[in-house]
Amino acid sequence: MALTASAPARERGRLSGLDPAPFAAAAALIAATPLFAVAAVAAFGDWSGGYLTHIAGTRLPVYLWNTLIVALVAAACAGAGGAVSAWIVARCDFPGRKIFEWALVLPLAVPAYVAAYAWLDITQTAGPVQGFLREASADGWTSLVPVVRGPVGAGFVFSFTFYPYVYLLARDAFAGQSADAYDAARTLGHGPVSAFRRAALPLARPAIAAGLALVVMEALADYGAVAHLGAPTLTAGVVRAWSGAGSVADAARLALLLVFIVLLVFGAERMQRRRARASSASGRRRPARRVRLTGWLALAAIGVCVTPLLLGFAIPLARLGWLALHAPVAQGLGQAFLNSVTLAGLAAVLAAVLGLGAAYALRSGRPFAVFAARAAGLGYAAPGAVAAVGVIAILAAMQGWLDQLWSGLGFTHFPILLTGGIGALIFAYLSRFAAAAIGPCESALQRVTPALDGAARTLGAGPTEVSARVHWPLVSGGVATAALLVFVEVIKELPATMILRPFNFDTLAVIAHNYAHDERLGQAAAPSVLLALAALGPMIWVARRIAREPVARTLS
């Protein structure tokens, strides 16, 4: 069921529910306009410097190579770790499973640059591990300590911190899977591993691909971690064109190149989904039964779940916490916590609404709606700082326009859009993270087959009732996942928050960044831990919702 999915043309007429086009249009408008502004900056900016030819002849090949390595390492590790842990949690039973269910999402709450700072600090020659070995006169061993640096190191850091995207989406998919395929494979003599690989995995491929697309986009758009670890990707090139050469236009041009690469990733993911769809139509459903793990198998399962938690969460934060013991505590954390949670909560709810609307638009199959929903996915692709410039440009243009309109009507100036409140920030968040909300909503909505709509309508339910009583119970888990993703994204978000926030308004991410950037890791510890704590509540809530969800049973 989960994958029989989108409606063939002849069935479109039978789909029901809310009219999704306005949501998709709003999502597209919010998400794509800043990017168009960036394109305008790129096109109409100064072309005279010859920076692009200069960079193409010098650093660009290195940027592209690093980008490739970072993306591959991040995708491979996050894909494997995310998918395997998701399957174990969704389909097996072992001690601690209920805790791992939500705890596995925790590393997502650690900003990648914070993890990068901590890991380089731990593993470098001057770090505690090599220092301990030297003190123990085991100098020969120091060369065996893998220093987390360069493109491979950055890829690893991204895989620790972003694998929860894969985990979240794949867990949802595995949980909703019928047991038939897996059981059949077992009956045919495949062991559990082989059955996982040959039967369960292919059915979850669209979800894993969607998660991987998010991982790769995040990794490509990151600046802080790659700059610190000495793995300059294209995003580092974008920032360098801007900060070093002072050319916003050239930065925008390089950013568009990056967006183009991301579009390719997107395209690959789409193709992947389409192919998987064709192969997964299946009729009868049987509720999934968890495989009971005992003894060594249970230990192995716990190991699989604990490892990413250690690498992405416990070890980096423990290192920061250790450093924090000797550092004064950062000021204003309480207010920053409230600010962060408020912003993230607001943005999460709005993004989930937009995402669900866009997902419905995709399902409707109407060309305009589909186009709009796809366009909404673009905002995620640009590096945060460049996206922030796009938002600034849009708001400035709107301000000028409204000022004119207002004075034409005989009033004085229109109130300032940018500085006053959090409206500009919410706009920036939605434009950047709408894509993260669309994915989970879309894959959840694929559970709602047109036949289900038809059945409900035949039984006399109106469109609203179909949405509320048939669709919502099926998609609410996906929508909650979408909201959670956006919540965590927003709580970590940096460049837009920094530049669009009102006066005297700090968030946890801003404080953590200020200290880490100033090489005071110890003082970055408290805000970083609070970040994770702020995300903890929503994570547990979503995990419970999804665990409770009667997906497999309702549809059997």
Add this chain to the structure above:
Amino acid sequence: MRTRALSILVAFAAAAATACGQPGGGPDVVNVYSARHYDSDRYVYAAFTEATGIRVNLIEADGDLMIERIRADGARSPADVIVTVDAGRLYRAQAAGLFAQEHYGVIAPGVPEHLRDTDGYWVGFAKRARVIVYSRERADASQIANYADLADPRWAGRVCVRSSSNVYNQSLLAALVERMGEEAAEAWARGVANNLARPPQGGDTDQIRAVAAGECDVALVNHYYLARLANSAEAADRAVAASVGLIFPDQDGEGTHVNISGAGVAANAPNPEAARAFIAFLFTEDAQRAFAELTSEYPVLETVTWSNEPLAALGGFREDEMNVARLGERAETAQRIFDRAGWP
């Protein structure tokens, strides 16, 4: 459909606008956009409010984004004072027309000529020196006195320095370009890149730690990172600081390269009087001392006395008296040289 989308947009805009309180007005407020985020600044802002009754509204953001933001806000920008941590950024903000012309000789008397803009767009209030740190154990201090020595093949495989994307490396190279021309500066950058002990990683503190741990023998860093390690509450940090020595380069030549934190009154400042008062306050004894004692920067006013044992222990030095505005003019050239020289 289209009208509905438009109405959503307008509703959003209106909601955003009404949600915004209107900051900026009133004689008792100054709106500061700062690229600095130090505890010393908090102290100075609080002291300013206490002394004048003027409240400080603060936005802290990285320099480039800040410039874009104020530029986009245009005539409606609420910014009164713009503060950056790099002369290159001041130059860029000035080029974007973000500063008003002021008489900083009057607002901030006693600031050396080379630390303020000759046209009166901005003024430096604290200095940071780019210095060489060496291992007391493995490096012979007599063999290194100048930036040029870092390019000497004698130091092949022994130099640690962070990425050339870092603004302080860029400003140093800009100074060298101004001093010795593009070709010689490029040869220097190539030489340093060839001497690197490892690909650039981490920040300045990481370079100092690497020297102490034996990964390299000399490093190029900003002076206050060493002072901070020496000031640390952690014994291990103090041990790192004790194991390295510091050289102020080019003492027999042009002097050690310094960069500034600087400020200027914004072109469209709604509260220009408060802005001037704020900037003037940065040059009071109290504020100048705070920069030296809380952030280990050098005050720009020579007359100010301060007590910061580790900072004083670094010793006195002669600084390059080239006007720091040149750093901005040469920034792009410097960056292209780094690209060509293969300094990552």
